Structure formats: C-alpha cells, structure tokens
Amino acid sequence: MAIDESAEGRLFLNFELLNVDKAYGGRGIASMLVQQSCNVARTQGFTCLVAETTGKRSLTQ
Secondary structure (H helix, E strand, O other): OEEEOOOOOOOEEEOOOOOOOHHHOOOOHHHHHHHHHHHHHHHOOOEEOOOOOOOOOOOOO
C-alpha cells in the first residue's frame, strides 16, 4: 500500500498485491519482489506497508 498526502491535501491510497506461485516458496523470491516494490515506493515519497500471509485460507459459515 502506498500513501501520498501531498496532492492538495487529499489522501491517495494505492494497493499492490504480489502473488508468487507456491513452487517458489521458501526461495526468497516473494520477499525480494516486495522489498523492491517498497524501495521504489519510498524513493518516490510514498509510505510502504507490508503484510505477510501464510497463503492458507479458511471458510467459516
């Protein structure tokens, strides 16, 4: 998520979802992609928030 508050006092939110195939898990590829995206966002004056998940889903009724 990137946040820009400089545009005439308005709040701008941009969400980016990075999804890496399960076959690549544990190789650090997902972490590298997220870190690179955050680095780019920060150099452009944005704030980056990272949320890690296990990829497991549960449905409750």
